[in-house]
Amino acid sequence: MDRQTVAVRVLAHFTPGDKVLEFLAPETDWLDIRYCAEDDDDTFYRELPDAEVIWHVLRPLSGPDLEKATQLKLVHKMGAGVNTIDVGTATRRGIAVANMPGANAPSVAEGTVLLMLAALRRLPELDRATRAGKGWPSDPSLGETVRDIGGCTVGLIGYGNVAKRVEQIVAAMGAQVLHTNTRDDGLPSWRPLPELLAASDIVSLHLPLTEQTHHLLDADALARLKPDAVLVNTSRGPIIDEDALVDALRERRIAAAGLDVFAVEPIPAEHPLLRLDNVVVTPHVTWYTVDTMRRYLTEAVDNCRRLRDGQDLVNVVNSHG
Incomplete structure (x- = not known):
């Protein structure tokens, strides 16, 4: 299959607005993005086994969650702090954890x-x-x-x-x-x-x-x-x-x-x-602006492209094999 047509399955753990969808529209020929609200565990656990990438915001990502993600290669934190991710389990399972220092x-x-x-x-x-x-x-x-x-x-x-x-x-x-x-x-x-x-x-x-x-x-x-x-x-x-x-x-x-x-x-x-x-x-929203989301999505798409193309990922915080 041609590299450009290989789909990367992403579980985006947030509800997108129109500007997010508009920004990502040019990438949908190779990014298969499934959105899930942070409080929608039914959708999350249904999509989790097939996800290759998780775009993670705030809802904690536990060790048992990561054990269910059998296809997962990358957890990309939409932000800097990775304290809501079980990095130890991710490392043991060979899953890269990346963040976005400075983006917000x-x-x-x-x-x-x-x-x-x-x-x-x-x-x-x-x-x-x-x-x-x-x-x-x-x-x-x-x-x-x-x-x-x-x-x-x-x-x-x-x-x-x-x-x-x-x-x-x-x-x-x-x-x-x-x-x-x-x-x-x-x-x-x-x-x-x-x-x-x-x-x-x-x-x-x-x-x-x-x-x-x-x-x-x-x-x-x-x-x-x-x-x-x-x-x-x-x-x-x-x-x-x-x-x-x-x-x-x-x-x-x-x-x-x-x-x-x-x-x-x-x-x-x-x-x-x-x-x-x-x-x-305020409810943990000082980061949450149109401008930050644009920077987050740019970095998230770039690492997905690197994953697809077999290139080194950027801003990885763990040793993942």
Whole structure:
């Protein structure tokens, strides 16, 4: 069979919009794409045994799932973090796991600054008050509490693609930026974590979830923050001890939080974080823009083409035989 007509069977674990379908239309002569909503397990398990490639977003891909995928050659994470994939089982079964480092960085960085501003400027509270018919704010604390990012010290925990883009944006707004990473990188903005927490007006998380970063911000770490500090997390929920965060926010030991990620997703409706008026939340969507999806699909199609043509895959994170 001619190489150009060999179909690669893809299980795309998300619901496509019109722009996605339009973008992929020129590739459908050789890509056999089966779409499956993340909560549609019936379709997922029906399609799984025949899939050669999975385009993976968020729904965890377990070891037993991978054992059922008898034709699978590649799991391509639509994003950077592979903590929702059983990489060990994939490696044992000779399945490549690839990701897309940096592809979502522009969108996540902008979403991070959005949450910073919304929390810092008490946006949800003002929105509710305006909708309730209140005009000029009757709360005299408003002018005593909201701040400009340009007047703040922004501390970045983790210093990868997203964090560096956030740095560019907030520095352009006038902020002083500090950062920390696993070791001193010699840059003048580097600080050890305890010092960064104590010095920052806004703290923003940009780390993968590992055994070392799980609950990195526990009660002791949160106690180092200023009482008027804002905490933002667009990386992974379990990096913060949520019980300790609820206590700190409820007792006003920190001013506010902007959260796009949670320990359990979707976050349960009864979660105490959702009952606090000093928390701004979004449902793990800072990455989810037309622009990011275009970058994701470009990289996903490229690796499928490489798989078809017997070429080396790019951005593989495991040793797969």
